[in-house]
Amino acid sequence: MSPLNVARLTVSDRAHAGVYQDKGGPELERVFSLEWASPCLWTSLTVPDEKDRITSSLRSWIEQRIPLVLTTGGTGPTPRDVTPEATRAVLEKELPGLCEAQRMTSFPLAPTAILSRAVAGVAGQTLIINFPGNPKAIAECLPPLIPAIRECLKHLRE
Numbered sequence: 001m002s003p004l005n006v007a008r009l010t011v012s013d014r015a016h017a018g019v020y021q022d023k024g025g026p027e028l029e030r031v032f033s034l035e036w037a038s039p040c041l042w043t044s045l046t047v048p049d050e051k052d053r054i055t056s057s058l059r060s061w062i063e064q065r066i067p068l069v070l071t072t073g074g075t076g077p078t079p080r081d082v083t084p085e086a087t088r089a090v091l092e093k094e095l096p097g098l099c100e101a102q103r104m105t106s107f108p109l110a111p112t113a114i115l116s117r118a119v120a121g122v123a124g125q126t127l128i129i130n131f132p133g134n135p136k137a138i139a140e141c142l143p144p145l146i147p148a149i150r151e152c153l154k155h156l157r158e
Contacts, residue, residue: 003039004068004153006032007061010046011054011074011083012133022046024072027135028142032070035146049074054086062090062126067153069126073133075118083130084117091121091128098129098148102141106132109140125156 010016010025025044033040043066047053054074061069074083088094098120106113118130127149131138 003041004036005043005066006040007043007045007066007069009054009057009069009071010044010133011049011071012046013048013080015073016046016048023135024131024133024138027138028070028072028131031139031142032146035143049080049082051082051086051089054083055089058087058090058123058128062123065125067126067156068149069128070131071128072131072138075116075130075132077115077117081117084119087119087121087128087130090123091119092123094119094121095127095152096120098145101144101148102131105141105144106137110137113137122152122156127152127156 008025008028010022012022014020015022025046029042045057047057058069071083071087074081099118102118103113103116116132120129131141
């Protein structure tokens with residue numbers, strides 16, 4: 001079985017500036033790799049909370065036909081949180097159930113999870129999913145999505 005190409009985008013002013021270590025991106029990679037059970041080739045990037053930088057990164061990976069892009073960070077209600085807007089700018093079809101499931105999974109554990117504005121969808125043959133920046137939330141939200149991710153990627157290859 002050939003490895004799955006996966007890109008991960010960390011959106012954080014502070015991680016991009018080196019003020020603190022990115023923990024969300026590595027956690028996305030760790031949890032996804034454990035759950036996916038077949039090899040993955042990872043591409044990673046950290047950008048500041050700037051819509052143009054996020055959109056440009058996503059478009060580049062769509063053009064490269066990377067099947068799966070996972071983002072972390074920038075999904076909250078603060079003025080600098082623009083990941084959902086940047087993601088919507090490139091999506092052709094939204095898949096709201098993926099992020100609704102994240103919120104439903106996290107809500108009993110952290111009632112503030114419903115403040116997440118994460119989005120997901122398809123652009124070309126690429127599935128893009130926003131995740132929270134909190135590593136604990138990633139570990140809770142990502143595993144239940146694996147069957148849907150697998151099915152979506154199968155349909156995008158057809």
